[in-house]
Amino acid sequence: MSFADKKLEYAIFALVAVLIGGLGYLFKTPVQAVLANQDVVYEMPRPKSFLATLFGLGLEDREISRNYVNPFDKKKKDAAKKAEEAKKAAAVAAKTAQKTASTKKADDTKKPKVEARVVGNDQQNGLSGSDIANGANGAFGGGPTASAVGAGATSNQDQKDITADQWRSLISSQPTKENVGKLLAAYMNGDVDAGTFYEIVTDLLKNNKSETQALGLYAVASVYSSQSFTVVAANYDQLTSENQSTAHTYLLGYASSTRSSILLSAMKSSTAEVVDLALQVVIAGYQTAKTSSSSTTTDGRSRGNTVTASNVTSDYTKYVTQLQALAKSSDAAIASLASSALSQIQTIVASN
Known part of the structure; x- marks a missing residue:
């Protein structure tokens, strides 16, 4: 059968292809608008083909939104947070210690003092x-x-x-x-x-x-x-x-x-x-x-008392x-x- 005999079938196929391409073009604009509102757009890799180009599904002439995330930023923020928490903990501990010392000093002041007095040496640790x-x-x-x-x-x-x-x-x-x-x-x-x-x-x-x-x-x-x-x-x-x-x-x-x-x-x-x-x-x-x-001398000669x-x-x-x-x-x-x-x-x- 020649081309002339099948021209009706070819015409139908061509019409269907045009309709499909038109539908694809009509839906391309709203889809891209939705994708544009996303923070990160992930595209599945796809092969380049005639159909993709025909229906506007390729990546050509598209604006790609990219968001780069530094993996070390989180570590820096965590370290800074820990340092701040340690600083706050140290301040609280110092304040608590000062309060404890003040309380102890006040208690010691209230306690009665008992002094043990040993004859012979009140001022020194040992005897001179x-x-x-x-x-x-x-x-x-x-x-x-x-x-x-x-x-x-x-x-x-x-x-x-x-x-x-x-x-x-x-x-x-x-x-x-x-x-x-x-x-x-x-x-x-x-x-x-x-x-x-x-x-x-x-x-x-x-x-x-x-x-x-x-x-x-x-x-x-x-x-x-x-x-x-x-x-x-x-x-x-x-x-x-x-x-x-x-x-x-x-x-x-x-x-x-x-x-x-x-x-x-x-x-x-x-x-x-x-x-x-x-x-x-x-x-x-x-x-x-x-x-x-x-050098023995006499103490009180009138009494005759001798210092020996x-x-x-x-x-x-x-x-x-x-x-x-x-x-x-x-x-x-x-x-x-x-x-x-x-x-x-x-x-x-x-x-x-």
């Missing part, structure tokens, strides 16, 4: 040389009584209930003048044994802090005994220079007629440091006694035997000190 020289004469030599030392401390019954381990724990965790005063009062009342007392004192003297060492000296300042002399002398080299000065003043307090037996006991010690300091005290005491005896020194040179003759033994010591320093003391004291023996 003048404190020792002016009245800390010891529990065994006319010093302050236990009740005076422990004024303001816990009651005697409370002190009796504290065990040795509790005393050690208390002084170790809270080494204060008040607590050491309580310990001293308990020891002088017999509520704490000597072993516990001197163990705690030794721990204080061995401490690296100067103020803690001073508390150890404070504890023994009112207790003149062989154990006190030994514990201070044995730890003398570990003390700071300031505390050594205080300890030296305390040890010189043994250069007295009433404490000669303590010095003799220290001179027989097996610890070289103790013997060394005992000899130094003997020599210093002898020189002081010699100076005092040469409590530390006199004649008392030092009791050290001669021990000094002779120490002069033969294998320790050169001890032998030298003993010989020096012996040569001075023997002049009194010869004169007598």
Whole structure:
């Protein structure tokens, strides 16, 4: 069949194609208007074809709306938000802390104050040389009584209930003048044994802090005994220079007629440091006694009252035997000190 025979069919097909193209053109404008109002337009990829071009479905001559989104903008905004929240939290915490501190200060102001007063040292953490020289004469030599030392401390019954381990724990965790005063009062009342007392004192003297060492000296300042002399002398080299000065003043307090037996006991010690300091005290005491005896004066000649020194040179003759033994010591320093003391004291023996 030729083209002429099928011209009617071809004409119908052409008419249908024109109608379809016209319909597509008519609907293209409203569809594009709707798409233009969208923020983001997503187009499905489509192949280029004759029909797409014919019906106006291609992308040619179209305006494409593009909206670029930076993926890092959200992270920056989140970071800034977190920083702002952290800043607000810190401000709230600071305000709360300030309020708490103010409340605590107000509470502390309202609380009644209890002051523990220990005789012999009100202003200092430990005793100075003048404190020792002016009245800390010891529990065994006319010093302050236990009740005076422990004024303001816990009651005697409370002190009796504290065990040795509790005393050690208390002084170790809270080494204060008040607590050491309580310990001293308990020891002088017999509520704490000597072993516990001197163990705690030794721990204080061995401490690296100067103020803690001073508390150890404070504890023994009112207790003149062989154990006190030994514990201070044995730890003398570990003390700071300031505390050594205080300890030296305390040890010189043994250069007295009433404490000669303590010095003799220290001179027989097996610890070289103790013997060394005992000899130094003997020599210093002898020189002081010699100076005092040469300057003895008469107080009120009309009454004939004579002022005599409590530390006199004649008392030092009791050290001669021990000094002779120490002069033969294998320790050169001890032998030298003993010989020096012996040569001075023997002049009194010869004169007598």
